[in-house]
Amino acid sequence: MAENESLDLTSRHARRWNTVRHAAQKGGSCQEVASLTKKTFLKALRKVLHEFEEYGVATADFLASRGSPATLRALVRQTKDHEDAERLVMVIDSYPGASPSECLDRWGHAILDKVFNQMALGLGGSQLFPSFFDTRSFFREVRNDLQDDLTKVAVKLADDPHWKPIVRTKKGEPKIDPTASELSVSLIGGPKP
Numbered sequence: 001m002a003e004n005e006s007l008d009l010t011s012r013h014a015r016r017w018n019t020v021r022h023a024a025q026k027g028g029s030c031q032e033v034a035s036l037t038k039k040t041f042l043k044a045l046r047k048v049l050h051e052f053e054e055y056g057v058a059t060a061d062f063l064a065s066r067g068s069p070a071t072l073r074a075l076v077r078q079t080k081d082h083e084d085a086e087r088l089v090m091v092i093d094s095y096p097g098a099s100p101s102e103c104l105d106r107w108g109h110a111i112l113d114k115v116f117n118q119m120a121l122g123l124g125g126s127q128l129f130p131s132f133f134d135t136r137s138f139f140r141e142v143r144n145d146l147q148d149d150l151t152k153v154a155v156k157l158a159d160d161p162h163w164k165p166i167v168r169t170k171k172g173e174p175k176i177d178p179t180a181s182e183l184s185v186s187l188i189g190g191p192k193p
Helices: 012-025 030-054 059-064 069-078 083-094 100-123 132-159
Strands: none
Touching: 012 030, 012 100, 012 132, 030 100, 030 132, 059 069, 059 083, 059 100, 069 083, 083 100, 100 132
16 A cells, blocks of 8 residues: 655655745746645645545544544544544644634645645745745745635535545546556457457
């Protein structure tokens, strides 16, 4: 089984965030970095939700267990202490009166906090970002550009706990499983009768 989605940007399992970091390093505008961040976030979230599903839990399970620390802890253990499950529990504990969509929106922001903080520390002191405060300011603008998108994702996930973001290829077509596209071909290479 593959490793869990990682937000430790030094990990080989977090390579998907390199495009965002490289765009910021090269002086990309906030809008360009926000666009890349949105695509990367959706891919990462899709993988996290799939991993939760493999462990037999959904975000709705966490939200339904608010007020029950023992149940929330059991759900985190069920995900083998997945860091995003822990992050979701921290958000749920921090905002006990929030609606499910508000909790999921804050969870999305918590994920971006982790990513942006690591990027800010790595980029600070460069020519484009002379200080940590410059990077924080830049990523704050990026986050502001993403606010509406994060809210939409949270609402969709709150409405349908089994929803996953659609990840599109560069040409705008949904990703197709190469194995599934070959199912109409027989084992000897010709079309199925």
